[in-house]
Amino acid sequence: MKSSNPVFARSAEFNGTGATATATNPSQWQIDLNGEGPPTHTGSGTGRMTIDSVVEKTAITLGVLTAAAAVTWFAIGDFVDPTTGDVTYGKAAAFAGVGAIVGFALAMVNSFKKVISPPLVLAYALFEGAFIGAFSKIIAAYVDSPSIVFQAVLGTLVAFGGTLAAYKFFNIQVTDKFRRIVSIAGIAVVGVLILNLILSVTGVFDQGGLRGFNTLGLFVSCGLVVLAVFFLILDFDQVERGVAAGIPERESWRAAFGLTVTLVWLYIEILRILAILRGN
Numbered sequence: 001m002k003s004s005n006p007v008f009a010r011s012a013e014f015n016g017t018g019a020t021a022t023a024t025n026p027s028q029w030q031i032d033l034n035g036e037g038p039p040t041h042t043g044s045g046t047g048r049m050t051i052d053s054v055v056e057k058t059a060i061t062l063g064v065l066t067a068a069a070a071v072t073w074f075a076i077g078d079f080v081d082p083t084t085g086d087v088t089y090g091k092a093a094a095f096a097g098v099g100a101i102v103g104f105a106l107a108m109v110n111s112f113k114k115v116i117s118p119p120l121v122l123a124y125a126l127f128e129g130a131f132i133g134a135f136s137k138i139i140a141a142y143v144d145s146p147s148i149v150f151q152a153v154l155g156t157l158v159a160f161g162g163t164l165a166a167y168k169f170f171n172i173q174v175t176d177k178f179r180r181i182v183s184i185a186g187i188a189v190v191g192v193l194i195l196n197l198i199l200s201v202t203g204v205f206d207q208g209g210l211r212g213f214n215t216l217g218l219f220v221s222c223g224l225v226v227l228a229v230f231f232l233i234l235d236f237d238q239v240e241r242g243v244a245a246g247i248p249e250r251e252s253w254r255a256a257f258g259l260t261v262t263l264v265w266l267y268i269e270i271l272r273i274l275a276i277l278r279g280n
Contacts, residue, residue: 057256068129099131116254143278152271174237228266
């Protein structure tokens with residue numbers, strides 16, 4: 001089950017080249033009438049990745065991210081200086097900058113690391129949480145409505161739940177062609193956004209270019225929400241295949257990392273969409 005998803009591409013287990021290569025080849029899965037076939041169960045403590053272990057590791061990762069975001073939110077405090085009355089975003093920008101840079105670096109390390117490291121996954125969640133907390137604080141101040149953060153979280157949960165329900169109830173089949181197209185699109189988007197950031201910082205693009213809080217930015221964010229949903233489908237497919245193949249339980253952390261990255265991306269785009277609609 002060769003994966004085109006950058007998060008899973010370096011994993012020998014997810015790609016059927018590790019010790020469980022035979023089990024991970026779908027063409028070799030068999031039904032054991034004695035109940036000893038591939039572990040498609042959800043029980044924990046088996047030494048194999050299960051739905052329960054993925055949910056557990058994802059909950060831990062998201063818990064660290066949420067806690068870091070909350071601490072950052074309160075650590076930033078008010079943007080208005082009580083003595084001078086000046087509005088300053090310096091502290092929030094610092095938190096957002098450090099969180100974004102370190103979080104991105106850790107995301108790259110986790111994505112290309114052959115053997116997943118739980119401490120590095122949690123470190124990513126910590127710094128990404130700092131970025132999320134600062135970014136959310138800035139956006140809430142921009143639209144003068146802290147409730148926009150709750151709305152974005154709710155929107156993310158609805159998108160996640162709706163995608164999972166559609167994946168299961170409509171029995172969505174993830175083909176190799178779909179994986180390649182979505183993965184290539186994801187890599188292309190990252191390249192374009194990095195280039196857009198560089199051109200915006202250097203002054204070539206005005207108002208953030210593709211990421212401005214305007215009509216163009218709205219269309220771009222809507223398109224990225226659709227792409228993020230496609231990546232969620234890839235994540236669900238990889239988890240389901242990994243559980244059926246009986247890969248080692250440590251790969252639950254890779255699955256948790258992949259889901260967290262996609263959910264963070266989805267949250268950011270939904271928050272941007274809400275901010276643009278409020279701003280207009």
